[in-house]
Amino acid sequence: MLKRNGTVLWxxxxxxxxxxxxxxxxTYNLNRVGTLIWKLLDGNHTTDDIVSAISQExxxxxxxxxxxxxxxxEEMRQHKxxxxxxxxxxxxx
Amino acid sequence: MSKxxxxxxxxxxxxxxxxxxxxxxxxxxxxxMIPTLSIGDHVYIEPAKAKEIRVGEIAAFETPLGxxxxxxxxxxxxxxxxxxxxMADVDLQASWIEEHAIVGRVISACHQxxxxxxxxPVAQRCGKITAxxxxxxxxxxxxxxxxxxxxxxxxxxxxxxYLWIRCRCSTKVITDETxxxxxx
Numbered sequence: 001m002l003k004r005n006g007t008v009l010w011x012x013x014x015x016x017x018x019x020x021x022x023x024x025x026x027t028y029n030l031n032r033v034g035t036l037i038w039k040l041l042d043g044n045h046t047t048d049d050i051v052s053a054i055s056q057e058x059x060x061x062x063x064x065x066x067x068x069x070x071x072x073x074e075e076m077r078q079h080k081x082x083x084x085x086x087x088x089x090x091x092x093x
Numbered sequence: 094m095s096k097x098x099x100x101x102x103x104x105x106x107x108x109x110x111x112x113x114x115x116x117x118x119x120x121x122x123x124x125x126m127i128p129t130l131s132i133g134d135h136v137y138i139e140p141a142k143a144k145e146i147r148v149g150e151i152a153a154f155e156t157p158l159g160x161x162x163x164x165x166x167x168x169x170x171x172x173x174x175x176x177x178x179x180m181a182d183v184d185l186q187a188s189w190i191e192e193h194a195i196v197g198r199v200i201s202a203c204h205q206x207x208x209x210x211x212x213x214p215v216a217q218r219c220g221k222i223t224a225x226x227x228x229x230x231x232x233x234x235x236x237x238x239x240x241x242x243x244x245x246x247x248x249x250x251x252x253x254x255y256l257w258i259r260c261r262c263s264t265k266v267i268t269d270e271t272x273x274x275x276x277x
Contacts, residue, residue: 009109011102016094020106022115027103 002073003083004041012039019081028079033058034072041082104159111140111153111196119160121202125181126151126162128255135203136162143175143192149220151199151211152177154190162199164220166228178228182251185231185244204259206266213262223254 010019017035019028030038036057040050047069054065076082094102107117116139121130129151130136138153146152146165153162163179166187174192202209210216227250230243 009106009113011106013094013098013102018094018099018102018106020103020110022110022113022117025117027106029099 001043001046002041003043004038004076005081005083008081010038021079021081024080026079028081033068037069037072101159108155108160108196111138114140116140116197116200119162121162125183126164127183128252129164129182129209129258130162130202130204134205136199137201138162138197139200140196141198143177143190143195146177146195146198147217147221149217149222149224151220152179152190152195153197153199154179154194155196156194160196164224164227166224166231180224180227180231182255185227185234185247187228187231203266204263207259207263208266209258209263211258211262213258216258216262219254219257219261223250226250 005021007023008019008021010017012018012035015032015035017030017038019030019038020026021028033054036053037050040053045053047066050069051062051065054060054069055062058065060068073082107119111117116137118135118137121132121134121136124132136151141152146168148165148167150165151162152165153160155161161179163181165177166180167178169176169178169189176192177190177195178187179190180187198211200210200212202211211220227247230247230250233239234243
């Protein structure tokens, strides 16, 4: 499960979020899809939940939603906006 | 989201980050602190609480218009809190800032190809003297015949203080195309 970097400050207005990474002194703007994903990166939602939420909210195919999500995750990883991958195993022993 | 709304959000995020203990550089967007600071200068602000700000320092505080940096000319300790009297360098207007509005202090500034170090002991002393003199002039400003003289004296005090600090507490920045070099 992915989680947003807790040190990143953010505000949302009209469905769009502005992020500030204090450590880097950088700000980022997220569109509506990005903002929805960002809000769901709270550690309580799986990637499947996020894909499902995007599909419902923006009426797109799950494949398209997955692609957009992966693309955003990649960019967020590059900018250290995600908490160091706290990936929980998909299968349990 | 309009550009103005976005700027407001970004400002509030930076203020929140300062309050959380992160220092930042900001670009000056007004000439209220001339000659010390001008539009386009970069100031480095470190987080500080009202009780830590000394007379003569340039404090950063939150206002409805955003983040403002002005010099503190006197402080007033009440039973429960402290408040600071702020003044721009450009005129003899002053207003009180409540404790909760303070977010930090200006440590240094990049001004006209020089880095001015406001925490240098000479800059601190000079800032303090300047602030105290200007506070006295501000008090005398209420007296009409003295108003014009007070303003002129204030400008002279600010100018002298600025030149002294610039001369004693700044380092020249020499830049080539690739690497900045700082020279004493």
